[in-house]
Amino acid sequence: GQNIDQPTEMTATEGAIVQINCTYQTSGFNGLFWYQQHAGEAPTFLSYNVLDGLEEKGRFSSFLSRSKGYSYLLLKELQMKDSASYLCAVIDSNYQLIWGAGTKLIIKP
Amino acid sequence: NAGVMQNPRHLVRRRGQEARLRCSPMKGHSHVYWYRQLPEEGLKFMVYLQKENIIDESGMPKERFSAEFPKEGPSILRIQQVVRGDSAAYFCASSPPGRTNTGELFFGEGSRLTVL
Numbered sequence: 001g002q003n004i005d006q007p008t009e010m011t012a013t014e015g016a017i018v019q020i021n022c023t024y025q026t027s028g029f030n031g032l033f034w035y036q037q038h039a040g041e042a043p044t045f046l047s048y049n050v051l052d053g054l055e056e057k058g059r060f061s062s063f064l065s066r067s068k069g070y071s072y073l074l075l076k077e078l079q080m081k082d083s084a085s086y087l088c089a090v091i092d093s094n095y096q097l098i099w100g101a102g103t104k105l106i107i108k109p
Numbered sequence: 110n111a112g113v114m115q116n117p118r119h120l121v122r123r124r125g126q127e128a129r130l131r132c133s134p135m136k137g138h139s140h141v142y143w144y145r146q147l148p149e150e151g152l153k154f155m156v157y158l159q160k161e162n163i164i165d166e167s168g169m170p171k172e173r174f175s176a177e178f179p180k181e182g183p184s185i186l187r188i189q190q191v192v193r194g195d196s197a198a199y200f201c202a203s204s205p206p207g208r209t210n211t212g213e214l215f216f217g218e219g220s221r222l223t224v225l
Binding site for chain 1 (some may be wrong): 165200213216217
């Protein structure tokens with residue numbers, strides 16, 4: 001079966017750094033997305049990785065290791081507005097997006 | 110450039126009634142995806158459509174659910190004879206021509222269905 005695993009919830013302090021991990025077992029791999037979803041709102045795109053390595057975009061970075069079936073999203077200089085769910089999604093060999101259940105990130109002052 | 114538009118944002122139905130959810134993709138986008146999200150759960154793929162064609166409906170329940178994307182007008186997700194388990198947020202996303210591996214999806218704000 002296809003499976004995306006992420007921690008259910010994480011807590012971090014404003015100004016700190018947090019790493020959200022995602023492991024996947026899918027039938028084939030054609031890329032991995034990270035999306036941010038605030039409560040009651042639509043998911044919004046954060047990053048896309050298809051090659052191994054780190055992609056940096058401002059305060060957010062995303063890392064991929066295809067051999068390990070592993071990705072992480074790194075958030076630096078955390079702000080209160082970063083409190084949201086972070087969704088990991090993988091494109092399988094049929095070009096279908098398989099979604100993780102999301103990681104709820106709670107930021108404390 | 111307007112984003113993905115979904116309506117209604119909130120819909121309340123009694124068991125046995127029909128629910129119709131509408132989605133207008135972003136201008137220039139010809140691919141529409143419908144997802145269902147239960148509370149505290151991830152997005153579950155339902156169906157992928159292009160104009161007048163259902164490309165992939167592997168996530169659609171076999172009964173009561175149908176989707177269309179006509180040549181003119183929005184995509185519609187139709188749920189007949191709703192049951193309490195259908196209560197969820199239904200998100201529509203669109204993408205430009207080409208496969209999703211070449212770009213991200215743009216999501217609408219979602220339609221929240223409550224079945225009493």
